[in-house]
Amino acid sequence: MRIGITCYPSHGGSGVVATELGKLLAERGHDIHFITYDMPFRLGKFMQNIRYHGVEANRYAVFKYPPYDLALASRMAQVAKTYELDLLHVHYAVPHAIAAVLAKQMVGEHLKVVTTLHGTDITVLGEDPSLRDVICFGINKSDAVTAVSQSLVKQTYELFCSDRPIDCIYNFVDTRIYYPRDVAHICEKYGAPHEKILLHISNFRPVKRPLDVIEVFYKVQQEIPARLLLVGEGPELPKVIQKVEDLGLTDRVIFLGKQDEVAALISLADLLLLPSEKESFGLVALEAMACGVPTVASNAGGIPEVVEHEVTGFLADPGDTDSMSRFAIRLLRDERLYQSFSEAGLARVREKFCGLKIVEQYEQIYYRLLEK
Ligand code: GMT
Numbered sequence: 001m002r003i004g005i006t007c008y009p010s011h012g013g014s015g016v017v018a019t020e021l022g023k024l025l026a027e028r029g030h031d032i033h034f035i036t037y038d039m040p041f042r043l044g045k046f047m048q049n050i051r052y053h054g055v056e057a058n059r060y061a062v063f064k065y066p067p068y069d070l071a072l073a074s075r076m077a078q079v080a081k082t083y084e085l086d087l088l089h090v091h092y093a094v095p096h097a098i099a100a101v102l103a104k105q106m107v108g109e110h111l112k113v114v115t116t117l118h119g120t121d122i123t124v125l126g127e128d129p130s131l132r133d134v135i136c137f138g139i140n141k142s143d144a145v146t147a148v149s150q151s152l153v154k155q156t157y158e159l160f161c162s163d164r165p166i167d168c169i170y171n172f173v174d175t176r177i178y179y180p181r182d183v184a185h186i187c188e189k190y191g192a193p194h195e196k197i198l199l200h201i202s203n204f205r206p207v208k209r210p211l212d213v214i215e216v217f218y219k220v221q222q223e224i225p226a227r228l229l230l231v232g233e234g235p236e237l238p239k240v241i242q243k244v245e246d247l248g249l250t251d252r253v254i255f256l257g258k259q260d261e262v263a264a265l266i267s268l269a270d271l272l273l274l275p276s277e278k279e280s281f282g283l284v285a286l287e288a289m290a291c292g293v294p295t296v297a298s299n300a301g302g303i304p305e306v307v308e309h310e311v312t313g314f315l316a317d318p319g320d321t322d323s324m325s326r327f328a329i330r331l332l333r334d335e336r337l338y339q340s341f342s343e344a345g346l347a348r349v350r351e352k353f354c355g356l357k358i359v360e361q362y363e364q365i366y367y368r369l370l371e372k
Contacts, residue, residue: 001366002031002083004076006100007091009040012203013283014118016042017148017171018091024174024359026050033083035076037068041260053079069095076103080111086370087112087143089362093121094131097138112369114362115142116169117152119280119301120207126159136160144365149302152280167365170305171281172358173349178290180346181267190254190268196226196332199269199293201262201284202276204234209298211236212275212321214243214253216296219325221252224332228253231265266291270338271328277318279303285313286353289345294338296328306353312345 003025007018019040022032032050034040039052055075057066076088076099088103088111090096097115104111115138125131139145139162146169147153153166190197198217202208210230217228230240230253244253259265262284266272272288274297281302285295289306295313297303298320307313314327331338 001025001087001370002033002085003366004033004035004079004085004088005091006035006072006076006088006096007040009034009036009038013171013281014092014116015040016283017118018089018116019043020172020174020355021089021359021362022050023047024355025362028359028363031083033079033085035072035079035088037072051083069099070102072096073099073102073106076100077106080107085111087114087366089114089116089366091116092118093135093138094125097142098134101138101141112143112366113141114144114146114365114369115139117145117147117156117166117280119148119152119278122147122152122156122159123278123280123301124207126156136162140164143369146362146365148281149305151302151305155280155301167361169358169361169365170353171283171286172353172355173286173290174355175290175349178263178266178287180292180342181264183264183267186264186268190227190229194225196220196224196270197229197268198226198271198273198328199229199231199266199288200273201231201266202234202274204232204236204240206236207276207278208234208236209275209277209318210234210240211243212319212324213273214240214247214249215321216273216275216325216328217253218247218249219321220328220332221249223329226252226332229256229265229269230254231256231259231262233258262287263291266293269293270332271296273324273328274298274303275318275321275324276300276303282306286349289313290349290353292342292346294331294341294345296324296331298324308344308348312341312348 019042057068088100200213272295298318299315309315316323
């Protein structure tokens, strides 16, 4: 098949999933065309059947806002015509689904549109009156819609009262990249051998509750020698830095900023913290599981579909940092429990979230549409 993929190319779960899916589809012989405003950061090495088409919005002086959505729709249509695409698979509803529907109108009915909902495009933006109707339009006019967890499927139905079918296709990890790596040689950079390493990776937006990460860590390090690695940047970061200082944790917390390759960093950690307010899936918890690292998280949204409570990690209500720290301490102190969580996580990844199985589910949807 000839497939156009549009996503946010910057750091973020939806862009990662879209890029990894494109790479796997290319490995299976499909022609993949990324249509994005920048090269997706995970695209990596050159592959003959992957092309990149940039999107540039005109900044003409009359425009208060450069018309990116229209430029995207126009580029999608252009690429679809030139390369005779069979379908556009867009990740994140706003504005990608709407731009794709517009492109389809320019190109013709034969161009199919698949929209994958990732979370905040529904749970946050879907509640914004300025976007609600247009998101609903994008969902209803797509030829197929998928969501990354059952929880997100349910929330989409509730918010939009839509009766169009939405398939749940879980996110996945490439286990050739995410596996328990031997990182002994870099461990000493981040902590002494007797110290446990806790890790948080996010975009530091309020929905991730990064201040709770610091609270949990504060309680853990009172009981167990530990360090905290923080990966990513975002609006809450200044508050996080302040809290780290206020609690006297400066020499225990390491800020690593944005990182492109996190597999080795994850393998370095003993525990991942993900105390989010909202989370449709929690890709980073899956990546951690694939590296044999258990997670202590909130039970928000789709997280319980990824992290099995008391089997591969522990879950508590968002904001309940007392329970989260108690769970973390219990897990870090009990070697046998830790080992069983780590092994159960690896098995769960193989069983439910392996790339090959997931890519086949997307292919089934594509073939179903093209046969129609
Ligand atoms: O977490 C974010 O704010 C980024 C967002 C994105 O678009 O990258 O993440 C969403 O999509 C990821 C990939 O499907 C999911 O793993 C995240 O759970 C989801 N984030 C939220 O629902 C808050």
